[in-house]
Amino acid sequence: MSDRILATYLIETPYPLEHAAQVMAGEQSCGTFTRLASETDSLREAHGALVEHIEPLEVAYAPALPIPGVPGGSTRPVYRRAYVTLSWPLANLGPSLPTLFATVAGNLFELKEFSALKLLDLTLPRPFAEAYPGPQFGVAGTRDLTGIHGRPLIGTIIKPSVGLSPAATADVVRELLDGGIDFIKDDELQANGPHNPLKARVDAVMPLIREHAERTGRQVMYTFNITAEADEMRDHHDHVVAAGGNCVMLALNAVGLSGVTQLRHHCQVALHGHRAGWGMFSRSPHLGMSFVAYQKLWRLAGVDHIHVNGLRNKFSEEDASVIASARTCLTPMFEPPAPGCEVMPVFSSGQTADQAVDTYAAIASTDLIFCAGGGIMAHPDGIGAGVRSLRQAWEAAVAGIDIDAYAREHKELARALETFRR
């Protein structure tokens, strides 16, 4: 097994592709803008990044991103696109996620040689799997914690996102439990605001969850948003655990890699990864990083669940991209005997009973969390009916029954489709 790190990029450049790729490799390993005497051949051989592969793509006649000047001051520059794969010896950095980030996703985005540069994929050598904890619960562990098998976890987000008191949150939770929900999450905007402090929310919600578990034998998973500074996250985690909770949520981009990894080492419950801010990395086809690369960092850091939007979502992401994201979460990162680090994809954003059939058809798996906020809370017959409509939609999807036929016999589903179908 190779001990090299591989990263594949989409690039666009007015320079010859080979030259541009060498600039990337130099900037991200032992080169600088001028070759130094101390950059000896043997140092270069041992530590230089290598251009492993260049696959030319189409040519453009205008730059995708603004670029200052062009080679030789050409008045009719051509912008060549390509996939470029670079590799680095692990010896440059060791199995460190933060230094990996600086290496594969650092200064190179700023290089003036490029009018587009997007990190598409990463392949990491096994020492990363040994150095990092990876998911503690993953798919199987999340199912064990909740007792849900053979279908997705049906979830929701407490809405309104902000503004509810702990007692008002508990009132919503009571209705959700009565309705048969599997999974509830705080909104990413609701962490420890003064109108709804985390500990007061835990204390208001957890007795209901515990009582429901005692009565039904099934513990609903509530993921409390403990996103905060490090000491507070740890304290809040401990409070959730002491109250019998089984999941905590972190806004990954807001906390950062080292904070998430640190919490994971301390964590006793499932770790739910929210990707708020992801649009900054992903909205441009010409900049940032793909979800395939992105989610590998967080899987190694140790999340058990990560958000992937959903079909026909309220955001700008296309369905094909959502499906690719969900599949990549369920694809092993390392070959056995190293752990695969699979995590549960979380479908969320404008989801309702209307998307269940197509979601199942597209990913051919029930290993997912299917979250509907308005799709439950805004069901015309109330929260319980909203939950049941999703259960029914997934029953139809998994059984291969026509959803409209199923809706004729399941009124909550029928009302949901009337209300939400787009």
Next chain:
Amino acid sequence: MSDRILATYLIETPYPLEHAAQVMAGEQSCGTFTRLASETDSLREAHGALVEHIEPLEVAYAPALPIPGVPGGSTRPVYRRAYVTLSWPLANLGPSLPTLFATVAGNLFELKEFSALKLLDLTLPRPFAEAYPGPQFGVAGTRDLTGIHGRPLIGTIIKPSVGLSPAATADVVRELLDGGIDFIKDDELQANGPHNPLKARVDAVMPLIREHAERTGRQVMYTFNITAEADEMRDHHDHVVAAGGNCVMLALNAVGLSGVTQLRHHCQVALHGHRAGWGMFSRSPHLGMSFVAYQKLWRLAGVDHIHVNGLRNKFSEEDASVIASARTCLTPMFEPPAPGCEVMPVFSSGQTADQAVDTYAAIASTDLIFCAGGGIMAHPDGIGAGVRSLRQAWEAAVAGIDIDAYAREHKELARALETFRR
């Protein structure tokens, strides 16, 4: 003083501007895609984000970023640009940087109503200044630690970035000390790689720095790149302090907000912030965030220095943007008596003696760190001559002496200009 958080964005949308701004405000506070009964008027009034201001800009006939569909399926959509300012009550989140990030830079980038969305500025109420440590040393403290007054700190980056052993690093440091350097930094790619472990590097370098300080009465600042997982960062910080060091460096985007804040609370030396990966946030004029907004987060978290590129840099950033970045670092974030949280801008990337005069003319301050890697290491007469050429260039700049005239009497400067002038 208002207790509201303000954020200003550049947007582009095919929808009416007022509608688009309300979508942003709803998504980032108490709304969801459909209005819930529980989103009462009083809850909305207390917790809803407000659209404070809309300033229409030009119109475009093609979307800056791909957008799925347009209103009413129009075949000739118009994309309206505007500056939009939103505000949130502090009561929604409390003075929490991670939740601030999720609020002002979270899901909204993904909203399908927008074909461009960039965070341009943030105004934070004073409780943030009370909740966060801010810079411990800042400009004045950095000058006190190094004994450099009335001119920039002349700095360099150890090059080659990776590949040197601790002993080889020490050899470079020895030459730099002899040459009269003020500031030395590890490259962001060099943290704790197996070929140059952090502790071994500290142990090889610090005796030279200490000996030089004893001899000259002036301690050169070496910023060791302690970017790593949380426990390791703390351990490495302690090792630097025990060895008599006075600065540590973090790759901010790689570590994350909570990790940087945590280290700051523990930190006894200056905290040098590297922004590797910044291009992902900044390269697109239509997505991400401005440096003005970005650096406020890190200043509150507690860095003392932050990178701003430099004039005529090797990256894609225009000079005007570099200057604006440097100035914003030196602009107070809060009004007295709250601390201003000013930090030292770090000029770096393709810098040589050639840029000193223009840099001083543009920012009218010497409160900066001026780092040249190749601009020192690749000086034709060696490292010492490289350092002297930068000192000479800044002497000319600050004294208002014509640089070419000054070069006629200072041969290191003359050779640097011959070699590096572009």
